Amino acid sequence: MTTEPRPWRRAWHDALYGENGFFRVSTPANHFSTSAHLGAFAGAVAEIVHRNGFASVVDLGAGGGEMLAALRPLVGADIELIGVELARRPPGLDPDIGWCEEMPQRIDGLLMANEWLDNIPCDIVEVDDAGVVRLLLVDATTGKESLGKPYRSAWLDEWWPLTRPGERAEVGDARDVAWADAVARVEGLAIAIDYGHTRTGGRPPLGTLRSYADGHEVDVVPDGSRDVTAHVAVDSVASATGSGILRQRDALAVLGIDGHRPPLDLARTEPADYLRALSVAGEAGELLARGGLGDFWWLVSDPRGRGTLEA
Ligand SMILES: C[S@@+](CC[C@H](N)C(=O)[O-])C[C@H]1O[C@@H](n2cnc3c(N)ncnc32)[C@H](O)[C@@H]1O
Incomplete structure (x- = not known):
């Protein structure tokens, strides 16, 4: 069966966000893994919250709520956590984590958006x-x-x-506009994290449109059965939003996240602590890896000069 050819942007939108679109009915974690699925990533977010004394975290494109669930015990019950997500609230999510489809008009604290921009449909x-x-x-x-x-x-x-x-x-203008709209609501820090490219680093001559399903890369078809994604022109988004850009490995280093194994002595004196620290170090290593998640870009904005990654 064939259908009338349509501009990619419209077909892409319907494939992901239409009535039975991919993200309306599927949980991203069932199809691919992201930084947000690693507990050490929530550790980095908690560090930002502590350093700035923020009282609220909004996760835009919260997926299955993994990051917020891991963040709750790290920041304590007083911090407001909200997932903004088109998909339904994940069953079993801590009841004191908020869940809504629309971005709040004002965010007093931290706005995170991990792998959200790459799913904003573009003209191709x-x-x-x-x-x-x-x-x-x-x-x-x-x-x-x-x-x-x-x-x-x-x-x-x-x-x-x-x-x-x-x-x-x-064509990345829709992404520039979307992130500018999100950043404009923030009194604090807004951080978008994604894979991307820059003009000075060289654009990919054939673009980067891809599809993923069930843990594999598959043919790119906007039929609702698979993810459709393209890398982000991060320099353009940064220019539209006044954001700084840095690689994830550098952002995490500023936050004091490192992938070093805990000292072996700890294994003898506190074996449970040692195993916990070993697991965190393994995850941190994944988040920092060159050629992997460490290459992702962080777009960091403090629209009203009220937030920083620095200690
Ligand atoms: C690639 S997933 C990332 C999920 C999660 N942040 C992670 O890193 O694992 C992108 C998510 O953004 C959500 N999304 C896209 N546009 C959205 C919008 N305008 N409002 C709320 N959620 C949106 C999708 O439903 C999808 O769950």
């Missing part, structure tokens, strides 16, 4: 044989693509200029 464009940039259309049931109308965009000109036939790009 490709340069045709004559050198004209065109909107890409997709058949949502097969993933077959076709070239549509010529496409002009100030965002592309500034952030991702295309020249050669066959080159593709994901």
Whole structure:
């Protein structure tokens, strides 16, 4: 079966967020793993809360609530924790963790968004044989693509200029706008974390559109059965929001997270503590790894000068 080809952005949106869209009916952790699934990541978030004396944490795109559940015992019952998520509240989540579909108008504290920006649907464009940039259309049931109308965009000109036939790009203006809207609500710190690229580091010439399901990379088809994601042009989002950008491994180092094993002496004197510390160090090592989660970008904004990662 085929359907009428549509611009990628619309097909992508419906595939993830339509009535039976992927994220409406699936839990991300059943399909892929993220930093938020590691307890040491919640440890880093707790450190930010303590350093700034924040009383509230909002997790935008909270998935299965894993990070908030791990954070609760680390920050204590007085800190307000809220998951903002289009999917239903996870069964078994601590009842004093809030859960809602809409972002609060004002966030007095910390806003986290881990792997949220990469799932914001974009227009996708490709340069045709004559050198004209065109909107890409997709058949949502097969993933077959076709070239549509010529496409002009100030965002592309500034952030991702295309020249050669066959080159593709994901047009990031929708992501800039979405994160700017989120940051504008914050009195404190806003942190978006994602995989990405920069203009100075080099854009991927064929774009980065990917799909994942059941723990594997699969064909990119916006049919609702799989994730659809593309890396984030983090320099553009940073420019739109006045954010600083740094790699996850550097952000975690500022927060004092390291992957060193605990001293062996501890194993003799306090074996339970040793095993706990060993597990945290293993997770920290994963979060810091070059070529892995450590390469993710942190976009850090303190829109009203009220928050910092520093001690
Ligand atoms: C890749 S998952 C990341 C989940 C979690 N943050 C993690 O790191 O494991 C992206 C999540 O963002 C949610 N999401 C996307 N757009 C959203 C929006 N506008 N409001 C609330 N949740 C949204 C999706 O439903 C999905 O659960």
